[in-house]
Amino acid sequence: xxxxxxxxxxxxxxxxxxxxxxxRILGDMGADVVKINSADRALGVQDPAxxxxxxxNRNKRALALDMSKEESRRICRELCEKADIVIDNFSxxxxxxxGVGYDSTSKVNSNVIYVQMSGMGDDGPWSDFVTYxxxxxxxxGLTHLTGVSGREDIGIGFSYNDHQAGLHGAVxxxxxxxxxxxxxxxxxxxxxxxxxxxxxxxxxLLDYFASGNAARPTGNQxxxxxxxxxxxxxxxxxxxxxxxxxxxxxxxxxxxEHWHALKAVMGNPQWASESIYxxxxxxxxxxxxxxxxxxxxxxxxxxxxxxxDCQRAGVPAGIVQNxxxxxxxxxxxxxxxFLHTIETSNAGETVTYADxxxxxxxxxxxxxxxxxxxxxxxxxxxxxDWLDMPEEEIKNAHDAGLLT
Amino acid sequence: MKEVEGALAxxxxxxLTDERGxxxxxxxxxxxxxxxxxxPPGGDPLRNRGPHLDGVDxxxxxxxxxxFASNRRFFSVDPATQPGxxxxxxxxxxxxxxxxxxxxxxxxxxxxxxxxxxxxxLVVIDVTSFGPEGPWSDFLAPxxxAGALGGFCATTGDVDTPPLKGFGxxxxxxxxxxxxIAALTALYxxxxxxxxxxxxxxxxxxxxxxxxxxxxxxxxDELMPTTTPVLSRRGSVHWSGAYVVMAAADGSIMVTPAPxxxxxxxxxxxxxxxxxxxxxxxxxxxxxxxxxxxxxxxxHKWVATQNVEQFFFEAQSxxxxxxWVLPIEKVAENxxxxxxxxxxxxxxxxxETLGPGAPYRFSETPWSMGSYGTPxxxxxxxxxxxxxxxxx
Numbered sequence: 001x002x003x004x005x006x007x008x009x010x011x012x013x014x015x016x017x018x019x020x021x022x023x024r025i026l027g028d029m030g031a032d033v034v035k036i037n038s039a040d041r042a043l044g045v046q047d048p049a050x051x052x053x054x055x056x057n058r059n060k061r062a063l064a065l066d067m068s069k070e071e072s073r074r075i076c077r078e079l080c081e082k083a084d085i086v087i088d089n090f091s092x093x094x095x096x097x098x099g100v101g102y103d104s105t106s107k108v109n110s111n112v113i114y115v116q117m118s119g120m121g122d123d124g125p126w127s128d129f130v131t132y133x134x135x136x137x138x139x140x141g142l143t144h145l146t147g148v149s150g151r152e153d154i155g156i157g158f159s160y161n162d163h164q165a166g167l168h169g170a171v172x173x174x175x176x177x178x179x180x181x182x183x184x185x186x187x188x189x190x191x192x193x194x195x196x197x198x199x200x201x202x203x204x205l206l207d208y209f210a211s212g213n214a215a216r217p218t219g220n221q222x223x224x225x226x227x228x229x230x231x232x233x234x235x236x237x238x239x240x241x242x243x244x245x246x247x248x249x250x251x252x253x254x255x256x257e258h259w260h261a262l263k264a265v266m267g268n269p270q271w272a273s274e275s276i277y278x279x280x281x282x283x284x285x286x287x288x289x290x291x292x293x294x295x296x297x298x299x300x301x302x303x304x305x306x307x308x309d310c311q312r313a314g315v316p317a318g319i320v321q322n323x324x325x326x327x328x329x330x331x332x333x334x335x336x337x338f339l340h341t342i343e344t345s346n347a348g349e350t351v352t353y354a355d356x357x358x359x360x361x362x363x364x365x366x367x368x369x370x371x372x373x374x375x376x377x378x379x380x381x382x383x384x385d386w387l388d389m390p391e392e393e394i395k396n397a398h399d400a401g402l403l404t
Numbered sequence: 405m406k407e408v409e410g411a412l413a414x415x416x417x418x419x420l421t422d423e424r425g426x427x428x429x430x431x432x433x434x435x436x437x438x439x440x441x442x443x444p445p446g447g448d449p450l451r452n453r454g455p456h457l458d459g460v461d462x463x464x465x466x467x468x469x470x471x472f473a474s475n476r477r478f479f480s481v482d483p484a485t486q487p488g489x490x491x492x493x494x495x496x497x498x499x500x501x502x503x504x505x506x507x508x509x510x511x512x513x514x515x516x517x518x519x520x521x522x523x524x525x526l527v528v529i530d531v532t533s534f535g536p537e538g539p540w541s542d543f544l545a546p547x548x549x550a551g552a553l554g555g556f557c558a559t560t561g562d563v564d565t566p567p568l569k570g571f572g573x574x575x576x577x578x579x580x581x582x583x584x585i586a587a588l589t590a591l592y593x594x595x596x597x598x599x600x601x602x603x604x605x606x607x608x609x610x611x612x613x614x615x616x617x618x619x620x621x622x623x624x625d626e627l628m629p630t631t632t633p634v635l636s637r638r639g640s641v642h643w644s645g646a647y648v649v650m651a652a653a654d655g656s657i658m659v660t661p662a663p664x665x666x667x668x669x670x671x672x673x674x675x676x677x678x679x680x681x682x683x684x685x686x687x688x689x690x691x692x693x694x695x696x697x698x699x700x701x702x703x704h705k706w707v708a709t710q711n712v713e714q715f716f717f718e719a720q721s722x723x724x725x726x727x728w729v730l731p732i733e734k735v736a737e738n739x740x741x742x743x744x745x746x747x748x749x750x751x752x753x754x755x756e757t758l759g760p761g762a763p764y765r766f767s768e769t770p771w772s773m774g775s776y777g778t779p780x781x782x783x784x785x786x787x788x789x790x791x792x793x794x795x796x
Contacts, residue, residue, distance in 0.1 A: 324634055
């Protein structure tokens with residue numbers, strides 16, 4: 001059975017995380033993603049043997065092009081003319097300088113969709129700024145807002161915005177494909193990863209512009225709604241004093257019904273029967289004591305037991321899962337086969353792993369997972385498939401050092 | 405002159421989502437799809453989510469709802485009545501795509517199993533917290549629980565704080581973005597082959613797929629400088645150790661010597677702040693972890709003496725990817741966003757304010773932001789679209 005995006009050709013100049021994540025998703029769904037790399041650039045996280053590269057570049061074919069050579073750029077131009085999608089996250093203007101920018105390619109391939117996933121967008125006083133996800137988190141307010149009162153140095157503990165930029169890149173490409181069906185033409189998409197990041201504080205920014213309220217971090221409490229308890233609580237069972245071995249459970253009572261059910265799970269302790277806790281407003285007003293009392297209860301119990309007892313009683317609760325929990329203990333991920341080893345037929349090859357696409361298509365399942373390919377591993381196949389280039393010509397290009 | 409249309413103009417979508425999928429519905433609506441969101445006669449319960457506009461009633465005070473339910477046509481319907489059931493069925497029959505979450509308003513009346521049989525070209529996106537089956541499929545998971553079980557919280561926070569969630573709905577914005585991807589991909593397949601299908605979206609898997617280093621460190625710990633399968637929460641310190649928020653003299657700034665350590669070293673030498681970084685033990689690639697550690701120690705001391713604003717612009721002029729930690733009021737004044745005319749008007753009832761613009765710019769099919777309506781504001785036009793008359 002075919003995958004839903006089979007037949008779509010994507011020329012992928014992206015690097016690091018955001019762009020490769022966008023094309024990984026599209027490749028998982030069957031698009032023919034041709035990843036451009038070169039021996040000179042295959043260093044650090046661009047090295048196909050680096051774990052970071054292994055994470056984001058499965059299900060892609062690998063073409064090596066030495067873009068410092070005019071003849072390589074000519075091959076690249078021909079590939080662009082055959083592409084449905086050309087995507088990059090270089091600084092603005094790099095593809096234009098190589099002669100493969102949107103303006104030149106669209107003259108001969110009016111169907112083509114270009115996506116430029118730059119840090120700051122095409123124009124503006126900061127358009128030359130260099131950014132990685134931690135930069136975007138800082139500038140967009142995500143770092144300042146994600147933390148506890150009085151701290152502006154915590155932020156999100158991983159490159160959230162890189163993933164989201166990748167997801168939004170994929171959304172934009174798929175929307176442009178639908179627009180192309182209707183209009184008969186491709187177009188160019190200017191995506192600023194900064195603007196993607198600022199977007200996540202949408203309601204908070206509306207509030208600032210409307211009422212002048214400048215939000216501040218609220219820890220695990222909801223910033224605007226009266227909900228309590230709504231926190232992570234320490235549990236028993238830590239295997240050592242190290243932070244990574246701590247055990248925590250999150251508990252949320254979105255409604256008074258949740259609260260009454262939680263009280264029953266806790267054995268209806270005396271403190272919980274006090275009238276100050278009868279309403280959400282009362283629980284929020286007395287949040288310190290509430291959290292201390294709940295923490296005393298959870299502190300004697302295993303996190304999993306708290307979670308299961310709460311969920312059985314209809315109270316939202318969940319273990320704070322780390323990598324070991326997710327990979328070794330999570331029964332739900334095990335049930336769906338979410339984490340798995342990518343099969344290889346080559347003995348001695350490094351074992352690689354994958355998390356599955358979290359979308360389950362009933363009619364066109366996406367269950368193909370191909371290993372990351374080395375630099376230029378698919379040169380012959382790609383140039384034959386996309387350009388009908390004769391084998392001899394490919395061999396000559398290879399011998400001339402164009403495909404390295 | 406014909407108005408320029410959005411990328412998804414002409415596409416009919418029925419929005420039966422809750423918090424888990426509503427951001428995906430927003431993405432599609434803002435791209436020009438005609439999206440109808442049914443709500444009970446008393447209004448969508450999500451209209452109660454804060455923050456709220458002071459002094460505004462008529463059900464349009466929720467800025468949360470104004471953001472996430474943008475560009476919708478609001479349709480008031482009572483699915484407990486026979487006319488309501490018929491109206492929902494007609495909306496399903498008019499839709500190219502139905503976005504749904506388990507247990508949401510009008511989902512039973514929509515009877516999507518029957519609709520799929522009736523209309524094989526229909527795309528149905530079904531967002532659940534953990535998938536339709538499995539040991540946790542009945543678990544309840546608002547954003548904090550989803551983030552705890554999905555892996556977000558274990559990596560966020562510091563050694564002296566609990567594990568933390570992100571501010572707002574960051575977990576559900578991930579599942580929302582995946583929801584939009586699922587819908588558009590299934591639509592593409594309809595356009596090619598004529599067959600619709602259902603796509604299941606598991607919020608739990610969506611979050612777990614967006615954890616950067618978490619699985620990488622576990623799977624490849626022997627190849628990583630971290631050499632441990634689990635990295636604890638540790639404030640802003642990146643898994644590589646080479647990005648961290650530091651205190652400048654008058655503010656905070658995210659500082660990194662990556663990716664060009666030589667350029668950072670040259671700058672430190674110019675400022676005579678390099679201390680012992682020229683020692684050959686810090687130029688040996690075999691000593692990379694020790695080099696990063698020493699760089700960060702030196703940078704901490706140096707950064708503490710700097711004026712944050714000048715320092716940030718100096719770093720960026722040198723192509724160092726530093727990031728000034730900005731509070732929300734500074735984000736609102738950002739010159740880059742202003743220069744790109746990014747903020748757009750949001751109209752909530754009689755009030756107008758500014759809000760986020762497009763997360764992407766299409767050269768030919770622009771993104772746009774329309775008015776935000778009261779509960780059931782568009783019922784009349786929706787009923788006209790489905791050909792509804794008082795006596796069906």
